[in-house]
Amino acid sequence: MTALLSTHGLIAGYGDMRALHGIDFAIEPGETVALIGANGAGKSTLLRAIMGLLPVASDMVTLDGAAVGGSAPHLMVQNGIAIVPEGRRLFAGMTVEENLRVASEHAAKPHGTPWTQEAVYDLFPILREKAATSVENLSGGQQQMVSIGRGLLAQPRVLLCDEISLGLAPRVVREIYEALPQVTAQGTALVLVEQDVGLAQRASGRLYCLLEGRVTLEGRSLDISRDDISKAYFGASHALD
Numbered sequence: 001m002t003a004l005l006s007t008h009g010l011i012a013g014y015g016d017m018r019a020l021h022g023i024d025f026a027i028e029p030g031e032t033v034a035l036i037g038a039n040g041a042g043k044s045t046l047l048r049a050i051m052g053l054l055p056v057a058s059d060m061v062t063l064d065g066a067a068v069g070g071s072a073p074h075l076m077v078q079n080g081i082a083i084v085p086e087g088r089r090l091f092a093g094m095t096v097e098e099n100l101r102v103a104s105e106h107a108a109k110p111h112g113t114p115w116t117q118e119a120v121y122d123l124f125p126i127l128r129e130k131a132a133t134s135v136e137n138l139s140g141g142q143q144q145m146v147s148i149g150r151g152l153l154a155q156p157r158v159l160l161c162d163e164i165s166l167g168l169a170p171r172v173v174r175e176i177y178e179a180l181p182q183v184t185a186q187g188t189a190l191v192l193v194e195q196d197v198g199l200a201q202r203a204s205g206r207l208y209c210l211l212e213g214r215v216t217l218e219g220r221s222l223d224i225s226r227d228d229i230s231k232a233y234f235g236a237s238h239a240l241d
């Protein structure tokens with residue numbers, strides 16, 4: 001079966017520095033897949049490579065079987081891939097509503113029920129109250145909700161989320177993660193880069209662990225033991241302990 005989005009022996013890096021050494025990854029509609037791994041393992045690089053923010057060969061990324069690797073990021077959005085970047089990167093000086101509107105203006109053609117601003121406000125009701133507030137006056141959690149909302153309004157088939165829990169209070173992280181099943185229920189697939197391994201395991205159906213630019217573990221999140229994760233996360237030297 002052809003996956004919705006897949007990578008095939010994906011190699012990517014920065015100048016002469018190769019950060020990913022042949023990544024095979026796949027995700028289906030409505031699936032939540034977590035990417036875990038230590039700092040520098042290559043998780044963000046994989047998202048950037050998929051998104052067309054780093055050069056990759058066209059056949060290294062396929063969408064519905066079509067080679068799309070290395071397309072410009074705006075074309076990847078049109079193809080149905082969107083990213084919630086690390087650090088949120090909202091448009092400062094603009095309100096919540098304006099940030100969301102900009103996303104709608106550059107959206108892909110919706111595949112199923114389109115995401116609307118109202119649907120985003122239903123997902124994160126606090127944003128409805130803050131619609132006219134400038135984004136720099138929001139809490140970190142509220143800014144993250146805007147960033148996710150903005151990603152959804154691009155009408156993605158796959159939303160790539162880079163460390164959406166970073167720096168947020170546990171209560172806020174819970175609030176955001178509790179909303180995610182409503183996203184996948186619409187058929188949108190979610191890729192979650194997540195530092196909190198327990199959270200990643202609970203929130204995803206499958207996970208991949210990266211170590212130094214390679215996949216060291218892949219499987220159904222609930223079937224993978226903590227020991228297997230620990231070995232995959234820290235590498236063979238740890239496994240021999």
Ligand SMILES: Nc1ncnc2c1ncn2[C@@H]1O[C@H](COP(=O)(O)OP(=O)(O)OP(=O)(O)O)[C@@H](O)[C@H]1O
Pocket residue numbers: 014017019037038039040041042043044045046
């Ligand atoms: N802009 C960049 N220029 C050069 N090297 C980079 C750049 N960004 C990342 N790297 C390097 O690429 C490798 C993978 O980094 P990446 O950010 O993808 O890791 P990560 O798993 O997302 O970790 P983190 O949790 O720290 O973001 C690391 O060796 C890192 O130093």
